[in-house]
Amino acid sequence: MIEIRDLAFRSIRIGHLLIPDGTTALIGANGSGKTTLLRLLAGLTPPDTGSITVDGMLPEPGCAGFVNEYPDRNALFSRFADELAAPLRFRHIPCEELEQRVKEAAATAGLERQLERTMDTLSGGEKVLAALLSALISSPETLILDEFDSHLDYDSLVLAENLISSSGARRVIRCTQNMDLAAQYGRVIVLHRGRVLRAGSPEEVFPALEETCCYPFSWRAFR
């Protein structure tokens, strides 16, 4: 469980919020503060005031798997194989095991042939998948995903969702502009100008958005 108390940072103002384990979608208009909040939750940015705790502890940078919305900013290394191996190298995993796990991870996304390529030669979608694999390879308990899905075609999105759901992460928090995807998550948080407008299950949150374009389109078309 993540608990936020009296949080203030830039435009973010949250008095008290509990984010239970499981899957949580963070939604809101462009500029509502989603990325800022995700970075705070990942421990990448300390809040000015207030606290965020994960199971009662302060989040440590590097413990959560994090996929940045700017795929080019994820990469630390030029070669895809090195980028994928980095989280394991930082944990001093033996070379033989490391190489095996890198090959297996790349194969789960059909990217094994791209392992020797440099990151800048991957397509936009491939960079996003590479960042996701890199976040997953160390089996983090918390996975934080910043709108990576808008760079993926439908089949690649299904693949990515399977990778996420089979990752074993206790909690997945993502922001997305795909409301149909958000509607499949256990919990939805609506952020508006840095404040939590609504939080609850999709069935509790989305009916209030029915008159807006934020209402899941498949609900509108098929329900």
Next chain:
Amino acid sequence: MKLSLSAVEWHAGSWKFRADATFTPGVHLVSGRVGSGKTTLALLSARQLQPDAGTVVCEDIRSCTLSFQYPEYHITGSTLYEEAESYGVDPFAACARAGLAGRDEEDPFRLSRGELKWFQLTCLLMRRWDLLILDEPFSALDCRGKLAVCRAIEENRGGIVLVSTHEQYILPKTDFLWEMMSGELTLRGTLPDAISTWESAPALVRRLREQGVLPANLTRDDILEAACRMHE
């Protein structure tokens, strides 16, 4: 007005791009899996990349622009005002249209990704283009931004518009449907017939197709109308 790619080939290692295509005025939607070659097509069409074989010929095209997938690649100004001026559009009008009224002195890199994308596309779409190439215009935009971009694309009628996208739910009215498959460009045809053979169709379109219902086009209204027919 015509853009022709004749027997075009381009290589990156063992990966090969191939296209033999003619783009006439109208909205051309290009879909395909990640890494299939959509950005390569955009770059070749905008002559930002030289083909290894074949020719790219523009006929009667006097103005052309390319919008990159990542908006930060476009930034040249240190404020939104300067950035809008670099496109030759009114900075105050551009800020207002992109929902950023009164923020013209802000550094573009202080905006969120979605705000920056909408601002960059707004600047671009405030002008008319004979050839407008948009690589993933909908990524990072919220639904209001996506709908505004669709409206602007439809207002650019008369020119050639190439839209490469993975967007699943908010698409412009489309004249021609193309698909990139492992580096090869294929014309699926005009709407609605092209939907029958569209391999990388969005989830809702697949669902309708499986029920034997084809939407007349790809806009939200078209999808809703087709869904109503499915329920009848």
